[in-house]
Amino acid sequence: MQAGSGARAGVRALRGERGATAVASSFSRIAFLASGATEHKAAAIILGAPFDGTTSFQPGTRFGPNKIREASIGLETYSPALDRSLEHVAICDLGDLELPFGDVPEALEMIEGALRQVLAGGAFAVLLGGEHLVTLPAVRACQSVYRDLAVVQFDAHADLREEYLGQEDSHATVMRRAGEVVGPDSVFQVGIRSGTREEFAFGRARSGAFVQDVLEGARTVAERLGDRPVYLTVDIDVVDPAFAPGTGTPEPGGCTSAELLEALAELVDLNVVAMDVVEVNPMVDVGFTTSILAAKVVREGILMYEKQAR
């Protein structure tokens, strides 16, 4: 069951925490650009988490991973900005986890189990969301491998609520929960321009960084993190809705797509061990605008942070 030039296995068993088996497969067989490597030879592994179970405003991020894959085909493998090409990286796209509807804890456990398996093989992991809550199990998986883990978040929203609509685990609480895993001062927040007064007070007092301007924020983070292992989470709504309209909770006043890419390049010397791109919602996108930006963030991320690409 090969996907064009891609070597995705089509159906893959991934074992979750409670022994639940997640089958990574997709409705379609689109694979990310240049992802022709087998899993055991891959330096970078892409995995989709099509989850939007706690989305409060406009659902549809479950369709994000495949739309990002589809959009990626429109990109070149070569990055002129980096003078590096995906063709020199062994990339494997495992497809999407088949997550249960209506069972948030089970879905999160499956994501965590799958990420643990990917990280155990030593590959650079790229998770495609899904809503932002998928970052929480990914951070847990990373923290179990890298004890001194820091989390760098690009986002319009602080996501620091203690709870949201009665739920402790939500896209609106995900960074508060991540801070409970790695320590609040190991969460570095960039691009933040929306949240409650309480979230802003918490972020300013407790986060490792809490900066609205993406370039300034990225430079601050790069200075502070040194060689610590980093989990990078990119909520696409950090970008202004003019450039990334396809997202569930758009927030005006953000950076351009060029500024996001420039800011991510400031992190090139950090020890980024895994990354995600979340909150892409094709249901409210304008053409491929937002998914192709997400695909480019993934391409540049692999080329910058995966060691073999250098």
Ligand code: MN
């Ligand atoms: Mn978010």
Ligand code: MN
């Ligand atoms: Mn957001």
